[in-house]
Amino acid sequence: MIYSEPKEIGKVLIKNRFVRSATYMRMAKEDGDISNELLEMYKTLAKGGVGLIITGYAYVQKSGIPFPGQLGADRDSSIPSLKKIAKTIHNNGDGCKVFLQLAHCGRQSYFVDEIVAPSAVLEPITNRMPREMTIEEIEETVNAFAEASRRAMEANFHGVQLHSAHGYLLSEFLSPHTNRRTDKYGGNMNNRVRILEEIYKKTTKLVGRDFPISIKMNADDFLEGGLKLDESKKIAEIFSKIGYASIEVSGGMWEVLMRNKKDLGWQPAMIPESRLNINTREKEAYHRTYAKEIKKLIDKPLILVGGIKSLDIIEELLTRGITDFVSLSRPLIRDPDLPNKWLKGTGENTCKCISCNGCVGAAMTGPVHCTQEK
Ligand SMILES: Cc1cc2nc3c(=O)[nH]c(=O)nc-3n(C[C@H](O)[C@H](O)[C@H](O)COP(=O)(O)O)c2cc1C
Ligand code: SF4
Known part of the structure; x- marks a missing residue:
């Protein structure tokens, strides 16, 4: 079975094809340091058999805290705090690898006094107008991502993933809807990609070329005037050529909840990247058609995320070459031991997560947990 076979991301060998997709758990301390609760969660996850854990997003600048x-x-x-995460996973994961996800939340930052973004485009969920970043601020953010990757390397992570999906800052640069700049960082596609080229260059200067710098991106913003597959697949090709070690394919941004919620069947207070009610085989792996197109153009491993729940579908996605890895968030909140069960042949084909997003709701007030668990 391909799902049990190892495969490399850059020079890092991942023991199987199951990835824990980055999942914010609202468990870190107020100052951004690790808590015992978060360490315990990573310990359980590492013991559950997943090949690669991508941590929940870590902020690279205080101006981008959501x-x-x-x-x-x-x-x-x-x-030192980050080192504890890496050590816990090394000690408990039987070869499980860990990447730190790095983010600046741009116009979707919540708990900051002043919101900055590529352009001043109102964010309708928070109803706040961001201030357009200056060139100097963009350069500071490029440095901040590079320095955060260096910290991840020094803290013994195996790699990093830049969060350039879901309408956060880097995805806002890529999207023609949120990037209306007229300077070298906006306008045509090459200009919108520039910040990610600069981050990659700057980061490799600090961490070298053997430390995988990966990326998560939107194949589609699902928003009129936003990023669409015709451009996102070219952007993925550019990322692959630049040297990004793997590309995780996702979609959506908060604004979708206001604009498109009727036709896509989503509800307010839900995050569009985590779709509700994935209860048929057809609804599973809801970004698969995008992955198929992107996979043809890239020569780095692709990671597919979004509503992946059944082992036979996973094997089919891998066998047909639609993806190299499958990434799971809610299924592993529901059952962190799921990869072990699937690998040992003791689990049911379809996981128990019912895509109700109770866990997303839980994050509004306290630590993330599955609200369906007894
Ligand atoms: C509670 C929760 C927190 C999340 N936090 C992050 C995050 O920190 N970074 C990220 O890229 N995606 C985050 N996501 C999105 C997931 O990584 C994933 O893309 C999405 O939930 C679809 O996958 P799933 O159907 O396996 O849940 C989060 C999702 C949930 C449910
Ligand atoms: S609350 Fe539990 S069942 Fe519902 S989506 Fe979250 S993990 Fe799945």
Whole structure:
């Protein structure tokens, strides 16, 4: 079975094809440091058999914090805290690897006084107008991502993933809807990609070429005037050529909930990247058609995320070459031991998560947990 076979991301060997998709757990301390609760969660996850854990998003600058309880990677004093995560996973994961996800939340930052973004485009969910970043601020953000990757390397992570999906800052640069700049960082596609080229260059200067710098991106913003597959597949091709070690394919941004909720059947207060009610085989792996197109153009491993729940569908996606890895968030909140069960042949074909997003709701007030668990 391909799902049990190892495969490399860059020079890092992942023991099987199951990835824990980045999942914010609202468990870090107020200052962005690790808590015992978060360490316990990573310990359980590592023991559950997954090949690669991508941590929940860690902020690279204080100006880009979306919610409380998020990990910080914005200062050298966070390295000892980050080291504890890597050590816990090394000690408990039987070869499980760990990448730190790095983010700036741009116009979807919540708990900051002033919101910055590529352009001043109102964010309708928070109803706040961001301020357009200056060139100097963009350069500071490029440095902040590079320095945060260096910290991840010093903290013994196996790699990093840049969060360039779901309407956060880097995805806002890629999207023609949120990037209306007329300077070298906006306008045509090459200009919108520039910040990610600069981050990659700057980061490799600090961490070398053997430390995988990966990326998660939107194949489609699902928004009129937003990023669509015709461009996203070219952008993925550019990322692959630049050297990004793997590309995780996702979609959506918060604004979708206001604009498109009727036709897509989503409800308010839900996050569009985590779709509700994935209760038929047809609804599973809801970004698969995008992955198929993107896979043809890239020569780095593709990671597919979004509503992947059944082992036979996973094997089919891998066998047909639609993806190299499958990424799971809610199924592993529901049951962190799921990869072990599937690998040992003791689990049911379809996982128990019912895509109700109770866990997303839980994050509004406290630590993320499955609200369906007894
Ligand atoms: C509680 C929760 C927190 C999430 N936090 C993050 C995050 O920190 N970074 C990220 O890229 N995606 C985040 N996501 C999105 C997931 O990684 C994933 O893309 C999405 O949930 C679809 O996958 P699934 O159907 O396996 O849940 C989060 C999802 C949930 C449910
Ligand atoms: S609350 Fe539990 S069952 Fe519902 S989506 Fe979250 S993990 Fe799945």
